[in-house]
Amino acid sequence: MNQTTPLTGKAAVLEGLADHPAVKAIVAWNPQALTDAKFDRNELTLTIAAEQIRAATATMQAAGYNFFEDMTAVDWYPASPRFQLSYHILSHSYKEHIRLRVLLEEAEPTVDSITPVWPSADYYEREVFDLFGIRFDGHPNLRRIMMPDDWQGHPLRKDYPVEGYR
Amino acid sequence: MTDVAGTPILQAPVAEGAGDQHMVLNMGPQHPSTHGVLRLVLEIDGEIVVRLYPEIGYLHTGIEKTCEAKFYQQVVPLTDRINYLDPLSNNLCYCLAVEKLLELEAPEKAQWLRVVLAELSRLNSHLVWLGTHAMDIGALTVFLYTFREREDILRIFEAVAGQRMMTSYIRIGGLSMEPPLDFFSRVQAFIKSFPEKIDEYSNLLTGNPIFRNRLKGVGYLSPADAIALGVTGPPLRASGVDFDLRRDMPYSGYEKFPFHVPISTDGDCWARYEVRLVEMRESVKIIQQALDGMPEGPVKADAPKIVLPDREKMKTQMEALIHHFKIVTEGFAVPAGEVYQGIEAGHGQTGYYVVSDGTAKPYRVHMRYPSFATLQALETMCRGRMLADVVAVIGSIDIVLGEIDR
Numbered sequence: 001m002n003q004t005t006p007l008t009g010k011a012a013v014l015e016g017l018a019d020h021p022a023v024k025a026i027v028a029w030n031p032q033a034l035t036d037a038k039f040d041r042n043e044l045t046l047t048i049a050a051e052q053i054r055a056a057t058a059t060m061q062a063a064g065y066n067f068f069e070d071m072t073a074v075d076w077y078p079a080s081p082r083f084q085l086s087y088h089i090l091s092h093s094y095k096e097h098i099r100l101r102v103l104l105e106e107a108e109p110t111v112d113s114i115t116p117v118w119p120s121a122d123y124y125e126r127e128v129f130d131l132f133g134i135r136f137d138g139h140p141n142l143r144r145i146m147m148p149d150d151w152q153g154h155p156l157r158k159d160y161p162v163e164g165y166r
Numbered sequence: 167m168t169d170v171a172g173t174p175i176l177q178a179p180v181a182e183g184a185g186d187q188h189m190v191l192n193m194g195p196q197h198p199s200t201h202g203v204l205r206l207v208l209e210i211d212g213e214i215v216v217r218l219y220p221e222i223g224y225l226h227t228g229i230e231k232t233c234e235a236k237f238y239q240q241v242v243p244l245t246d247r248i249n250y251l252d253p254l255s256n257n258l259c260y261c262l263a264v265e266k267l268l269e270l271e272a273p274e275k276a277q278w279l280r281v282v283l284a285e286l287s288r289l290n291s292h293l294v295w296l297g298t299h300a301m302d303i304g305a306l307t308v309f310l311y312t313f314r315e316r317e318d319i320l321r322i323f324e325a326v327a328g329q330r331m332m333t334s335y336i337r338i339g340g341l342s343m344e345p346p347l348d349f350f351s352r353v354q355a356f357i358k359s360f361p362e363k364i365d366e367y368s369n370l371l372t373g374n375p376i377f378r379n380r381l382k383g384v385g386y387l388s389p390a391d392a393i394a395l396g397v398t399g400p401p402l403r404a405s406g407v408d409f410d411l412r413r414d415m416p417y418s419g420y421e422k423f424p425f426h427v428p429i430s431t432d433g434d435c436w437a438r439y440e441v442r443l444v445e446m447r448e449s450v451k452i453i454q455q456a457l458d459g460m461p462e463g464p465v466k467a468d469a470p471k472i473v474l475p476d477r478e479k480m481k482t483q484m485e486a487l488i489h490h491f492k493i494v495t496e497g498f499a500v501p502a503g504e505v506y507q508g509i510e511a512g513h514g515q516t517g518y519y520v521v522s523d524g525t526a527k528p529y530r531v532h533m534r535y536p537s538f539a540t541l542q543a544l545e546t547m548c549r550g551r552m553l554a555d556v557v558a559v560i561g562s563i564d565i566v567l568g569e570i571d572r
Binding site: 040041043045066067068069070072074075086088090092095096097099118119120122123124131144145146147148155156160162163 | 228503519534572
């Protein structure tokens with residue numbers, strides 16, 4: 001984990017960080033679910049196939065990454081796939097963060113909720129639903145959290161203006 | 167009710183589940199003990215809380231959206247306004263994240279001064295917590311005492327930054343300017359007298375039977391629940407999880423300062439009170455170490471295309487004037503990439519996730535603020551307890567609505 005040179009691509013990370021606990025856990029679980037990987041600025045990013053995210057977070061939890069810290073989305077409009085979800089997971093024992101990344105198409109921005117794994121993801125998923133319009137299957141209470149319930153649109157999408165009337 | 171895409175929007179679960187015996191009570195958003203505009207929907211059976219449901223968003227200002235339209239350096243003043251009780255920690259976390267993207271390190275003196283200021287900011291936050299928490303429970307006097315010391319800290323902030331609350335003093339690449347000449351003597355005078363002041367608060371509260379009975383055994387949170395519900399900072403350590411980012415994943419030179427991380431295994435409101443009191447004493451020790459070993463040197467990184475030049479140089483050097491003009495009008499490009507930087511702020515773990523697309527404006531800035539996650543644990547702590555305990559528990563987790571709604 002003292003490595004500082006950036007690694008890009010799944011093969012480079014699997015080879016260069018073969019001893020990393022998160023990489024080892026992913027390889028032992030399902031290497032096919034890992035679609036891309038990156039090690040940049042001392043941060044490990046693992047891109048996971050969208051349908052596997054709940055299982056991937058459960059794998060990470062079992063591998064010692066015990067604390068769900070943060071989750072949010074990035075809108076890469078007009079690129080495709082449009083949405084990126086970034087899950088930041090902290091390990092109290094390894095004392096480091098990892099980032100799981102999921103890419104979603106614009107047509108059907110739906111992904112499994114990870115609230116069964118970490119109940120703390122509840123508000124974060126509601127926030128992403130509210131501000132980006134991404135749906136989470138299996139979420140116990142997927143309602144708007146910041147904006148009023150009858151609000152039209154999702155303010156953090158890039159095609160939503162910063163100022164003025166919509 | 168359906169949303170734009172036609173998907174049904176669920177109603178608040180409390181409203182559905184209210185049986186004949188239960189009453190639904192609305193607390194806030196203008197309730198004095200909700201520390202701002204927190205609204206709680208409570209389902210109560212007599213005086214016992216059956217379910218509790220926080221409704222937030224009354225203070226939502228869309229800061230994350232605003233950030234995307236600003237230059238990197240223009241985001242710093244926005245961060246002050248998120249957690250207005252701990253402004254320098256916000257500045258610090260944002261600047262560390264952008265510095266990580268730029269692969270730029272602040273000079274050593276700037277790092278040490280950042281530690282002093284972040285700890286003063288933590289004391290500021292804890293003093294407001296102690297005053298308001300005690301006031302909620304009925305001990306009005308302590309509020310006057312803690313705000314007296316908070317005033318001293320705010321005066322120090324005013325002296326360094328020109329602003330009492332919205333400091334924006336920590337900038338990308340260092341600090342906005344050298345601290346004033348009497349800064350070190352003022353901080354020294356403050357921390358010399360402060361431990362006695364903590365004793366004073368402790369004398370008023372620790373032995374006070376009313377305060378004790380209102381907090382002991384109230385709002386229990388087990389370590390497993392604390393981790394599952396995303397609780398960080400003093401409430402996490404009061405539940406027995408020994409984790410502090412300042413010690414375990416040090417940033418801004420915290421690894422140079424030995425200090426003790428208080429933990430308690432009781433997990434109740436009283437444990438949170440005790441943990442924060444010890445934390446204040448430890449902050450004083452960190453500030454003392456930083457003052458004693460303060461290195462010499464500049465407070466701004468040598469990166470003329472990123473850090474604004476000194477005013478004096480701007481008036482005498484053509485280069486400096488050009489750089490100043492370029493930074494102010496065009497900003498500076500930040501290499502593409504994404505970073506997450508976490509710090510231990512007064513309320514818990516703050517984190518900034520900054521995504522850059524290589525231009526002068528951040529593509530996405532997301533803030534992880536501790537109160538937002540900690541609020542999810544409120545129901546677990548209050549369920550099955552009396553309504554009056556809710557007020558004690560809200561005070562003990564120390565929420566700031568500015569950072570919940572952003």
